[in-house]
Amino acid sequence: MDDKSLVLPGAIFALFSIAMIWPPDEFVSAGATFEHLFYRWIGDFSLNIVEYQLRKILVNRVCVACLPALFSLYIILNVPPTALSTFVATAGLASMIMGLAYAFYTISTNFSQTRQVKELALYGGDVHRLMTEITQEYLEFANFAVSFAHSSREVVGSHWLIHITRFDFTIVNLTDVVFEVVRSATVDLNIERPNDQLQFLIIEAKIPHKNIKSFRFRVRTDQFRDLQDRVAAPIGMARNVILHQSLNERFVKAFVSCIDKNPRAVYSRLGELEPCFGCSSEIPNVKIEKRCTSIIEGARECRQCFCRPMWCVGCLGRIFAAKQEQERPDIWLDGQATCPTCRAEFCMLDVAFVVAEESQLDGNF
Template structure:
């Protein structure tokens, strides 16, 4: 019985913080319930007031849930208490330790100047007095009401919102805020296995850092199209870093396939532009050149690919890197690493990529 109650607490915790998308879409979350109970009408054009109120509701929700859960568990232990049961006493010690720790953390969030995600405290760093602070809030609210913000993410407290010259990384009890003309971006890594189509929509982990150190650096993960828009608004962009990173990947890929058989086409044969960048001409093709011997245990066998040339070396290199880069870094032989053809999804290895040459 007691173990089931512990399990119930864990489920409630995760559902309250990471509600299922179906519940979010229909408004059936615990936060929505508290919004309904408190019945507070917000002006939809006041962005700052809205996110501050949402943060407060989230905090109230968690305080009520935590208080109710620990009170319930205390009642359960009171009913089933057995002084001879050492395991039960240990559970009670753990329960009270966790309850005091969580209570202390929530107390810090409600105490002035202790919540690092407090929105007003962060905006005050860019204002010398209350009038300037009000002007900043008014500027953000006006942009929000007159323009469509750039929003990435589904869960409310993990969304990235770009409003003109401001970036908000939403958190449970507030947000991390960066003023973009005081910001520089640092490329950290490209997470692999996160996209169905890595060549077109790779995710990038980027560190957001204030040039004037008005806020501690924090990380965000964005798809390339959102990152491009953000990149155009910051003081120090990462275009150079991205180009250098992609050039290095392409050069390494070119070296690995340079010894493979060439694929010859006639001079009059027309070659399409690359499906990935839509700029370069397709100059590589996937054709099975390897033998079953070139295979590792539990690794899928290479398959026949009958696609016509549709990808340039650079974009196919990014596809291969997104699938195999981490394994190669971990010491796996590149010959044993398999990726999928971006068009037909056939498995191929590094030996199956041929550079196109005119006859």
């Protein structure tokens, strides 16, 4: 048996390794991931998100370092010794030994020598107190969060930005971060409709006043606007980047233009309204009131909605768009949707901007 006998098992092992390092949805749902195998030791992220991430990335790194040892074991048991097989087997065992040594050192120092803990120490004070503060903020409902294929996650809270990947993570205070959109990428959602595209923006987060390495992450264009509302400082834009409006954004703009022509709805308790149930950043400014009289053939009759204003016009427009036939955006404005709370059917004519007094009914909103 020559060195060619390593090709097939080597290819199989490579595919297995790729699936474990970047697991597809099927592996994740089946629990076939490194972090799931060690979930008891990793712990619960709601208790301490920093320690949870430190343990998780340690598990991922060490398991990847130990993967070649499985191939080494196969070679030792099934392949006659040759110069190549001996080298591959030795390299695999050496990788495992270095991975285990790294794990022993990291655990024995209680993670105090990790990059993340050292960077938190730059902010002064008790590091464990900062971890508690970051955990509490991470669990807040109103955070801006975006994830991509189990490989990365960005969480922007009131004070902290957490950048998480499978093998690393970074935590920085928002006041130290300078954001800049460095480039964009466009994906066609439907080859039959060239204008139906999804634009991603690559954002670089720089930390010029701290000894913390910059990093990049990506968001959709619609998510970018939410991010802008979340961070206090303006986000820079490279000269070659042009923001495109998504199909939903174009519809929301048309939605607002249409309902602006509808009569206003009086609601005397505007000052008592809580933030929009969808975005939590705007005050509800529209109400659903049955005003239409005609019935479209094949459609259900609109019903009266008795809910108080709970949504801003942007969120209600996006909800309306989501309820339409996605392959026919040309008829969305003529469609119907259901109230997110009481499920009453309504159409475009039933949506009205709210005003506090009767005297404002004829004025502009």
